[in-house]
Amino acid sequence: MFMGASTKQGHEIAEKSREIVKSLIGDKIEGLSPGEQDIIERIVHSTADPEYADLVAISPTFLEESLKSLKNGEDILTDINMVKAGITQYDGNVECFIKNEEVINIAKKNKITRAAAAIQYASNIGFEGIIAIGNAPTALYKAIDLFERDELDVKSIVGVPVGFVGAADSKEALQKNKIPNIIIKGPKGGTPVCCAIMNSLIQTMKKNK
Numbered sequence: 356m357f358m359g360a361s362t363k364q365g366h367e368i369a370e371k372s373r374e375i376v377k378s379l380i381g382d383k384i385e386g387l388s389p390g391e392q393d394i395i396e397r398i399v400h401s402t403a404d405p406e407y408a409d410l411v412a413i414s415p416t417f418l419e420e421s422l423k424s425l426k427n428g429e430d431i432l433t434d435i436n437m438v439k440a441g442i443t444q445y446d447g448n449v450e451c452f453i454k455n456e457e458v459i460n461i462a463k464k465n466k467i468t469r470a471a472a473a474i475q476y477a478s479n480i481g482f483e484g485i486i487a488i489g490n491a492p493t494a495l496y497k498a499i500d501l502f503e504r505d506e507l508d509v510k511s512i513v514g515v516p517v518g519f520v521g522a523a524d525s526k527e528a529l530q531k532n533k534i535p536n537i538i539i540k541g542p543k544g545g546t547p548v549c550c551a552i553m554n555s556l557i558q559t560m561k562k563n564k
Contacts, residue, residue, distance in 0.1 A: 376400050380408035390418045390559045394537070397551040407548070410540045412530060417511055418556075420535040421485055424510040425560040429484035431553065432477050434470050434494040434516075438487055441550030445557050447484075452476050470494035478507045485556075487513040489549030492521035499525075499532055511535040513552050515544035 376399050384392045391413055398407045428447045433439040439451040452458050452473040462472035470491035477486075478501045486509050488495045495514050501507035514529040516522045519542050526538040537552060 372400055376405075379405040383408040387413075388418060390422070390555075393559060394552055394555045397555045398548050401547045401551040404543075407539065407543070410543060411537065412540060413537045414530070414535050417535040417537050418559075421511040421556050422560050422563065424485050425556060426564070429510065430482060431484055432474075432482055432486045433549075434473070434488040434491040435546070437546045438489045438549050438553075441546060442487070442553045442557070444554065444561070450477070450482075467497075468493040471497040474498050474501065474507070481508075483508040483510070485509070485511050485513065485553075487549050487553050489513075489515050489544060489546045490517060492516045492518065492525035495525040495529060496521075499528055499534070502532070502534055509534060511537075513537055513549055515539045515548045515552065517545035517548075518542060 373396065376396050380395065380399055384395050395408055395411050398411065399405055425447070430448045430450055431442060431445065433442070433449065433451045435453060436451045439449050442449050453469050455473070455476060458469055458472045458476045461475055462469045465472065468491065471493040474494050474497040486498050488498070495516055498507060498509060498512060502509055512529060512534050514526050514536055515538060516525060522542050522544065526540065529536050530538050539548060
């Protein structure tokens with residue numbers, strides 16, 4: 356299955372799309388593992404932007420640790436509900452706490468964003484798994500901080516927040532950290548990219564079971 360295709364026509368369109376993507380970026384992803392290639396192909400397909408092949412940076416243990424977490428049925432935590440809604444085909448829990456009442460209280464009390472407060476809340480209740488951030492740099496910074504203080508059991512981070520304020524800097528901070536990670540260099544990223552990465556990991560995990 357590629358990009359959710361389930362009918363004959365859908366498969367034909369998906370296959371043609373994949374051929375186009377490969378023709379555009381094939382030389383740039385040579386030498387990567389099949390799982391890494393699939394991630395980048397899906398990102399390019401979901402954005403119609405071949406430049407992403409030059410912007411994706413994947414840490415050496417990201418794929419291995421992410422697939423292990425998914426195989427173990429650990430949770431996926433997202434920064435916003437749009438990312439949660441876009442992650443499909445996973446049999447485990449996909450969580451987003453941004454509208455949780457306690458999260459709102461944490462944000463008010465500590466004068467931080469709800470996205471950051473949601474990461475703090477996840478830490479408080481013993482979250483264990485993968486964090487997928489497509490929009491909120493403050494959530495990414497909070498996740499890095501809690502990990503460094505040994506207060507967050509995160510196995511890997513999809514760190515692809517989009518925007519001109521804090522996004523690039525937060526991704527650079529993640530890239531320098533020892534957390535297994537994938538980032539998009541610069542201001543690009545967002546929900547479609549984050550979902551493409553997570554759905555690729557889920558499909559790769561299912562194929563390798």
